[in-house]
Amino acid sequence: MAAxxxxxxxxxxxxxxxxxxxVRNVSMEVFPGEAVLxxxxxxxxxxxxxxxxxxxxxxxxxTVDHRGMVGMVAHHTMMYDALTARENLxxxxxxxxLPRDGRGxxxxxxxxxxxxxxxxxxxxxxxxxxxxxxxRSLLHDPDVLLFDEPLTGLDDAASRxxxxxxxxxxxxxxxxxIATHQLVELVGETARVGYMVSGRLAALEPIGxxxxxxxVSRYKELVTDGR
Amino acid sequence: xxxxxxxxxxxxxxxxxxxxxxxxxxxxxxxxxAVLVLAVLYFARDKTSVGDFDIAPxxxxxxxxxxxxxxxxxxxxLERENRALDGLRLxxxxxxxxxxxxVIGNLIFLGVVxxxxxxxxxxxYDVPIWRQLPILLAVVALATVGYVAVxxxxxxxxxxxxxxxxxxxxxxxxxxxxxxxxxxxxxxxxLALRPLSELTGWLSLLAAFDVIFFTLSLLxxxxxxxx
Amino acid sequence: MTRRxxxxxxxxxGGLVTVIALVGLAVVYVRAIAFTPIERTQGPxxxxxxxHAPIAWxxxxxxxxxxxxxxxxxxxxxxxxxxxxxxxxxxxxxLGIAMLTTGPLWAKPIWGTFWxxxxxxxxxxxxxxxxxxxxxxxxxxxxxxxxARFSAVLGVMALVLVPxxxxxxxxxxxxxxxxxxxKPEGPSLPAVMLTTLxxxxxxxxxxxxxxxxxxxxxxxxxxxxxxxxxxDGIS
Numbered sequence: 067m068a069a070x071x072x073x074x075x076x077x078x079x080x081x082x083x084x085x086x087x088x089v090r091n092v093s094m095e096v097f098p099g100e101a102v103l104x105x106x107x108x109x110x111x112x113x114x115x116x117x118x119x120x121x122x123x124x125x126x127x128x129t130v131d132h133r134g135m136v137g138m139v140a141h142h143t144m145m146y147d148a149l150t151a152r153e154n155l156x157x158x159x160x161x162x163x164l165p166r167d168g169r170g171x172x173x174x175x176x177x178x179x180x181x182x183x184x185x186x187x188x189x190x191x192x193x194x195x196x197x198x199x200x201x202r203s204l205l206h207d208p209d210v211l212l213f214d215e216p217l218t219g220l221d222d223a224a225s226r227x228x229x230x231x232x233x234x235x236x237x238x239x240x241x242x243x244i245a246t247h248q249l250v251e252l253v254g255e256t257a258r259v260g261y262m263v264s265g266r267l268a269a270l271e272p273i274g275x276x277x278x279x280x281x282v283s284r285y286k287e288l289v290t291d292g293r
Numbered sequence: 294x295x296x297x298x299x300x301x302x303x304x305x306x307x308x309x310x311x312x313x314x315x316x317x318x319x320x321x322x323x324x325x326x327a328v329l330v331l332a333v334l335y336f337a338r339d340k341t342s343v344g345d346f347d348i349a350p351x352x353x354x355x356x357x358x359x360x361x362x363x364x365x366x367x368x369x370x371l372e373r374e375n376r377a378l379d380g381l382r383l384x385x386x387x388x389x390x391x392x393x394x395x396v397i398g399n400l401i402f403l404g405v406v407x408x409x410x411x412x413x414x415x416x417x418y419d420v421p422i423w424r425q426l427p428i429l430l431a432v433v434a435l436a437t438v439g440y441v442a443v444x445x446x447x448x449x450x451x452x453x454x455x456x457x458x459x460x461x462x463x464x465x466x467x468x469x470x471x472x473x474x475x476x477x478x479x480x481x482x483x484l485a486l487r488p489l490s491e492l493t494g495w496l497s498l499l500a501a502f503d504v505i506f507f508t509l510s511l512l513x514x515x516x517x518x519x520x
Numbered sequence: 521m522t523r524r525x526x527x528x529x530x531x532x533x534g535g536l537v538t539v540i541a542l543v544g545l546a547v548v549y550v551r552a553i554a555f556t557p558i559e560r561t562q563g564p565x566x567x568x569x570x571x572h573a574p575i576a577w578x579x580x581x582x583x584x585x586x587x588x589x590x591x592x593x594x595x596x597x598x599x600x601x602x603x604x605x606x607x608x609x610x611x612x613x614x615l616g617i618a619m620l621t622t623g624p625l626w627a628k629p630i631w632g633t634f635w636x637x638x639x640x641x642x643x644x645x646x647x648x649x650x651x652x653x654x655x656x657x658x659x660x661x662x663x664x665x666x667x668a669r670f671s672a673v674l675g676v677m678a679l680v681l682v683p684x685x686x687x688x689x690x691x692x693x694x695x696x697x698x699x700x701x702x703k704p705e706g707p708s709l710p711a712v713m714l715t716t717l718x719x720x721x722x723x724x725x726x727x728x729x730x731x732x733x734x735x736x737x738x739x740x741x742x743x744x745x746x747x748x749x750x751x752d753g754i755s
Contacts, residue, residue, distance in 0.1 A: 084664050085743075085750035122379055123520045136383070144380025146308070146371070148315040160304040161384040163297045186315075202380065443677070450670045454660035464653045464674065467646040471684040478691075494691065502684055509680060513673045516594055520666075 071133065073098045073241035074119060074210045079128035081118050088114045090265040091128075098209065101232060101242040101255050102270075105285055106262030112245040115262070116140070116212045119243065134209025139216055143199045147188035151179055151198050154187060155205065162206045173201035178227050193224035200231060211235060213244040217251055225251060249278035261288050298393075301386045305394025310401060312371060319367040320402065327360035327410040335417045349418040350480035354473050356410055357433070358440070361403045362462055365444040368395045369452040388515040392445065399441045407433060420484045428492075429483050432499070436476035439503040443468045446510040449517045468506075475499040527740035534733025541727035548720040556716045565629035570716050572622040574724035576644065579619050582612025582728055583647060583682070586654070590675025593668060602668035603743065605675055607735035609654050611728060616648040643689040650678045664743075 072095035081089040089111045096102050106112050117123045119130060120138045145154040155170030174183050177197040187195065196216065203211065216232075217225050232255055235242060243260075246252055253273065259281055260270040268288040276284060313320055334352040372378035381391060415422050422429065444465055451460040475495045482491050521529070552570040559566040589605035592598075623641070624634035635641065654674055661667035709717065 084662075085747045087750075117379075120383060122382055138379075138383055140376070140379070142376035142379070144375055144377050144383075146312055146377060147374060148312045149308070153311070157304060157308050158380070158384065161301055161381065161386050163300060163385060206384075446673070446677070450657070450673065453666065453670075454657070456660070460656065460660060463656055467650045467653065467685070468677070468681055470643070470646055471681070471688045474688050498684070498687060498691075505680065505684075506677075509677060513594075513676065516669055516673055 071098075072096060073133055074136075074243070075131040076119065077129050077131070079115075079118060079125040079130060081114055081123055081126050083114075088265050089118065089125075092262075092265075092267045093128075094260060094267060094270050096210065096241040096243050098239045098241050099236055100257055101236050101244055101252075103249070103252060103256045103259045103273075103281075104243060104245040104262060105247075105249070105259060105281060106245075107289075110262040111265040112262055113140070113214055116214050116243065116245055119210075120212055132210055135206050136210045136212065137203035137206065137208035138212045138214070139196070139199045139203045140214040141218070143187070143195045143202075145187060145195075145198065145202060148186060150184045150186050151190075151201075152183045154198070155201060158202055158205055164206060169205060170201070173204055174198075177201045177231070178224075192219040193221055196220055197224060197227060200228065204235075209240055211240055211242045213242065213246070215246055215248075216244060217246065217248045229255070249281050253278050253281060259284075261285050263289050297385065298387065298390050301384075301390035302393040302397065305381075305386075305391060306397040306401070309368060309371065309395065309398035313367065313398075313402065319364050320406070323360045323363045323402075323406045324409060326363055327356050327406055328413060330356045330359060331410060331413055331417060345418045345420055346481070346485055349414070349420050349484060350477045352418070353414055353480060354436075354477050356414075357403075357407055357437070358469060358473055360406050360410070361437075361440060361444070362465065364402045364406065365399060365441070365448045365465075366452060366457055366461055367402075368399055368445060369449050370457070373452060382518070388518045389511060391518065392511055392514040395449075396441055396445045399445055400437065403437055403441060404434075407437065421486065422484065425483045425486070429480065432476055432479045432483065432496075435496075435499050435503060436472045439472040439499065439506055440469060442503070442507040442510045446514055446517070449514065471502045472499055475502070524741060524744045527737045527744065530740070531734050531737035534730050534735075534737060536730075537726060537733060538730030541723055541730050544719075544723035544726065548716065548723055551716050551719065556713055557710075559713070562630050565626060568622055568626040570720045572619065572626055573717065574720040575615055575622060576619045577721055578724040578728045579612050579615040580647070581725065582608050582615060582732075583651060584679065585732075586612060586651075587675050587679025587682075590672040590679070593672040594676065599664075599668060599743075602672065603739040604732070604736050605672065606655075606658060607732045607739055609651055609675075610735055611731040613648070613651045613655060614731070615724075615728065616651060619644070620648065640689055643685045646685055647682060650681070654678065 075095045077093050079089060079092045080087055092111075092115060094102075104112050104115070114123065116138065118125050119132075120136055121130075122138075146157075149157070151174060152170060155173065156166075159166065159170055171183070174180055177200060179194060179197055179201070182190065182194060187198065190198065196219070200216070213232075216228055220228065229251060232242065232244075232252075236255070244252060244256070253276070256273055258270060259273050259276075261268045261284065263285075268291070269284075273281070331352060334348065334355065338348055369378075372381065444461070447464050447468075448457075448461055451457045451464065454460050475498050478495045479492055479499070482495075548570060552567050556567070556570070558564055586605045586608040589601045589608065593601035593605060627636075628634050654671055657674055658667055658671050661670060
């Protein structure tokens with residue numbers, strides 16, 4: 067895959083719930099090796115857009131095009147409380163039709179969860195659950211990763227591990243789209259920012275050297291522009 | 294492809310059973326319920342006016358039907374916890390594999406409840422069950438398959454509503470008329486040691502119901518899953 | 521014409537059709553009471569048959585229509601089919617209630633009891649309960665796309681189920697009078713009674729159509745209003 071070809075391309079996508087259009091006419095591309103931030107207020111449509119990109123929701127209008135596999139990390143872990151970390155990952159390994167080559171265990175190591183691998187995840191802290199969810203999303207070596215608030219509720223140590231993973235994934239050529247409110251930690255990792263206002267992608271542009279505060283100002287600018 | 298279908302189906306069924314084994318709540322409720330229903334029906338009748346043959350088949354099937362319903366919802370309620378269903382849908386698992394996995398899990402669950410209730414049934418009712426055991430078990434299996442196929446599909450819908458425990462019987466009971474009536478008629482005739490010729494009609498109805506509704510439920514499941 | 525205008529037109533037309541049907545129903549009543557002879561074995565109470573059987577027919581028609589529209593929705597995903605299916609189900613439920621009240625009124629003088637659990641009554645009751653279940657499911661789902669999809673699935677399942685319930689019924693002994701009209705040998709009612717019955721059948725079908733048209737129009741109007749309330753759409 068050429069570096070200039072987008073890993074995920076979205077064209078004029080819209081999605082509604084009932085009569086309410088939650089995502090409207092969104093077009094964007096994410097390229098391998100980059101992390102794009104997606105910012106917007108609550109109800110701006112970020113989560114819905116990610117779910118459409120992941121294939122969990124059909125777009126009512128428009129098209130979604132992936133090259134390669136997609137992984138997703140969201141607010142809910144998508145795993146079973148009564149099973150251990152290792153069992154959960156083994157289950158997902160089987161579902162993906164992947165060989166039992168210990169990849170689950172390697173990911174558990176990488177995400178700093180080896181000490182709790184055989185504990186039921188009902189006992190896990192928020193930080194541990196988030197890290198395990200990342201492990202789950204990486205089992206099938208996805209080319210595209212969608213993150214919905216990956217750093218929420220994490221302590222410093224866990225955040226560091228997650229940021230390391232994000233850097234590593236970028237370096238390995240994965241395309242990342244990260245919806246977040248936590249700009250301070252992530253602005254350093256991204257080159258482009260998408261601003262969502264009322265379901266529309268008001269702008270998708272280079273970060274332009276802005277820091278977290280700068281991004282927030284830009285966002286407010288776009289919100290008032292839209293009125 | 295076929296290999297993946299089997300792996301995925303088996304993985305899902307195994308996971309369901311493992312989780313149920315660890316929590317045991319649905320299983321214990323079903324079992325206790327079955328025992329209670331059998332006991333109540335036994336003690337409630339007047340032994341001098343209602344013979345064993347008259348009430349036994351009905352008692353058996355009322356027990357199985359209602360105990361079964363307690364267990365059916367658990368299959369998809371599990372997937373709502375932590376949005377596990379999203380995780381499943383992010384894998385290559387097809388709706389068919391998911392449906393089959395859930396059906397098998399439910400069949401095993403209900404099968405165990407039935408096998409445990411059967412000795413109790415034998416204890417309460419003086420009917421010649423032993424020499425008829427093979428054919429009786431065949432009938433129980435056939436009726437259970439039809440019941441579980443439809444019940445699995447309906448429970449997938451019903452778990453998204455607020456009163457899923459009540460909604461399932463409301464929707465499912467009309468669908469139970471053909472298989473359960475057939476099962477009661479067959480059970481009665483089997484216990485009364487009637488010739489095989491008297492069974493063929495009801496057996497064909499039961500078999501036809503199973504084939505048609507299993508297929509239909511399988512085909513319609515995708516419409517439930519894809520948003 | 522906008523969607524709202526079309527719906528209002530359907531409502532008006534449906535209203536007209538319903539009025540025609542109600543007039544027809546009055547005609548049937550008059551004909552049944554005054555101009556049709558009393559049946560030998562059952563006496564005057566038999567005349568409820570001229571209303572009960574056609575309403576039962578209309579209920580079953582409503583049911584079949586709901587089932588077929590459900591199938592159409594699943595294949596074509598056009599919301600119109602969903603709204604029509606729901607309208608048919610509601611009208612069918614109302615007709616079903618009429619059926620389930622005229623039936624016992626007929627039964628009491630003839631059989632001495634308002635209800636028995638014989639095969640046909642039980643199977644009809646289950647069909648009615650399927651309708652009710654369909655409406656209960658719809659009521660429990662707030663997202664209209666999920667509601668449409670799920671009730672369509674239930675509708676198709678129910679449609680396939682009815683023949684099975686029917687067959688299960690026929691293999692039971694039944695108290696219900698054996699079919700007089702839909703028999704393989706042909707109707708065995710004398711001509712004058714047959715005419716009353718067939719007239720009533722047509723009237724009840726027309727009544728069904730008129731009521732469904734109005735209910736459908738109402739559903740469309742509700743939908744239009746919700747759409748407007750949801751605010752601006754997409755470009």
